């Protein structure tokens with residue numbers, strides 16, 4: 061057992077921390093909120109040059125040959141200043157799906173430009189009535205000759221408004237909720253019949269509501285076997301959840317430090333408010349919750365690449381529930397301890413609060429992951445040890 | 448980062464499990480199965496079995512009779528003992544005064560006391576708290592006056608002295624110099640419980656079990672050589688000890704076992720013909736507690752791995768006592784809730800309630816202490832506020 065970072069990982073962390081601070085301080089998110097895209101292609105390209113966009117990819121695809129743990133280290137640092145580039149949508153969600161399902165040709169076509177920072181991607185999997193289950197979809201892909209015709213609606217597609225290409229899930233057989241029968245297609249954003257409505261989300265980002273009307277996709281667009289994408293999509297969304305946990309730790313750590321500093325400077329009743337024991341203990345609770353969320357997030361990122369689905373799901377669901385509990389508490393108390401200023405748009409603490417809400421909801425909320433955690437076989441392990 | 452045990456560590460774990468299975472005497476196993484409160488005799492019987500196996504003091508260095516295990520193996524040994532519900536050994540000799548003597552004791556003191564702590568020939572208790580000195584320990588008043596003939600004469604009272612009624616020796620903080628700041632003038636003194644004038648008067652705990660005593664000192668005469676560390680330097684010695692104490696109290700293994708017990712009870716308890724373990728509401732409650740537990744367990748693994756590599760304890764270590772003790776309490780609360788009416792029963796004949804539930808009510812009451820002893824959780828938070836967050840003080 062060893063939780064120390066390797067030399068390479070330490071370097072990665074230092075680079076990511078410096079990058080967040082220098083290239084994208086929190087003021088940048090603030091100023092990008094009204095921009096129709098919400099991030100910059102130039103910064104994206106820089107991330108490509110740093111090797112971050114190919115972090116999960118093999119070297120043959122221009123990648124870094126790393127694992128999810130490395131991505132999580134970057135995400136935690138990006139969380140500290142709320143860097144708006146679509147890392148999760150492109151690298152974690154769409155990128156991992158294409159990597160898992162694509163042929164060599166498909167991988168080369170989509171992932172090489174991703175690694176270089178020349179394109180951004182999106183994964184369109186959520187629907188109005190699917191809630192958080194990627195198999196509960198109504199979008200269909202009907203076979204017509206050698207091609208497929210896709211029809212349906214996707215909601216809150218992260219980076220869907222600006223992605224160059226989208227991975228879209230659609231049912232080719234089976235019925236709603238079945239993991240079998242779900243297929244994945246990779247479509248250019250400009251494909252006829254695919255219409256994209258850009259919307260704003262609470263965290264200052266943009267996303268898309270997407271309608272597919274008889275969208276034609278030939279066989280080169282199908283990722284993996286027809287009807288066989290369910291497992292990979294489930295895993296991609298899980299990686300999204302683990303990514304949210306890592307980013308959330310960066311957020312908690314940042315607002316904890318902000319709050320601590322405020323307690324050391326703000327005066328009322330003629331003393332620093334940090335001398336009040338009620339506030340000291342609250343701040344300690346924030347610290348404890350941050351450390352617990354960090355511990356759970358480490359567990360999730362270690363197990364994210366595990367070949368055993370149950371191991372992966374157990375750790376990720378637990379970490380996502382912990383993120384919800386800790387993240388809510390820490391960001392809420394951060395506002396509370398700032399008083400009135402904490403509720404102004406001018407102050408940064410609200411930006412972190414909002415992003416935390418988004419992270420808590422995406423990729424399965426607390427209730428979803430709690431239920432999943434309790435229905436896994438791991439939940440019953442060890443009962444027999446008690447006679 | 449890597450969470451797996453090496454093949455050597457896995458083999459060690461199998462060895463520990465096999466040994467526990469074969470070494471636990473049937474009457475101890477029967478009590479372990481229901482997590483009953485062990486009698487002092489049973490605890491010492493188990494102590495001696497572990498001593499003979501060489502595993503009694505996994506954290507002691509080899510030169511003092513420890514087994515020379517690495518941090519991970521020590522952790523495995525402790526966790527497996529807890530998971531199997533074996534009797535909790537008294538920490539006062541093995542985890543407190545023992546390590547402290549190694550750090551501050553004279554060679555003569557080490558030679559005199561350490562071997563008998565290991566073998567279990569001498570049982571220890573801790574005389575820190577007094578009726579008016581709990582969290583504010585430095586205001587303690589037990590007086591130790593020099594009689595000018597090579598002795599201290601002790602007068603005063605300690606309280607909440609766990610198992611003083613069974614102890615052969617007590618380590619005390621006593622005031623050897625009444626002047627100066629309250630942290631000064633305190634000495635760390637070892638007292639034979641058979642010394643004339645020393646008496647222990649046990650309390651019954653809310654768990655219905657005997658645990659701690661009031662300990663009285665009336666002109667108890669103790670030789671100078673029983674002072675550990677410098678005269679009037681006892682506060683430094685005492686503080687070192689609190690560090691040894693905290694990691695023990697996270698009780699991760701105990702909570703893991705309690706979670707299993709909760710699930711066992713929930714699987715066996717029917718409501719409308721269906722096990723409560725399949726009831727969505729109860730499942731969610733259990734799952735929520737388990738998630739909290741897993742996060743603390745992971746923090747514990749982090750602390751362990753860091754110790755293994757010889758690093759100083761990081762911030763994750765300081766949270767273990769606070770959350771670990773809370774989770775143990777919450778797990779007993781949840782077990783009580785799942786038991787429903789059965790949770791009302793109090794020390795009846797076997798058969799009134801199912802065996803797995805038998806000791807839950809007692810433990811539910813007694814574990815209220817976990818957030819109090821070893822420095823209350825409020826005091827722990829004061830320490831984190833000051834030492835880790837560097838928040839201002841008035």
Ligand SMILES: Cc1cc2nc3c(=O)[nH]c(=O)nc-3n(C[C@H](O)[C@H](O)[C@H](O)COP(=O)(O)OP(=O)(O)OC[C@H]3O[C@@H](n4cnc5c(N)ncnc54)[C@H](O)[C@@H]3O)c2cc1C
Pocket residue numbers: 572573574575576577578580581582583606607608609610658659816819820821822823824825826829
């Ligand atoms: C089961 C059990 C076994 C024990 N075994 C031993 C033993 O073997 N030897 C031994 O010496 N002692 C032992 N203790 C004593 C234990 O260490 C003390 O109970 C503990 O330190 C608290 O002291 P107190 O009981 O006097 O409570 P107090 O210090 O009076 O505290 C009362 C309440 O006030 C709070 N409080 C006090 N000061 C502050 C502050 N500055 N800021 C915020 N809150 C504060 C406390 O957290 C607590 O909630 C044991 C206690 C228990 C329950």
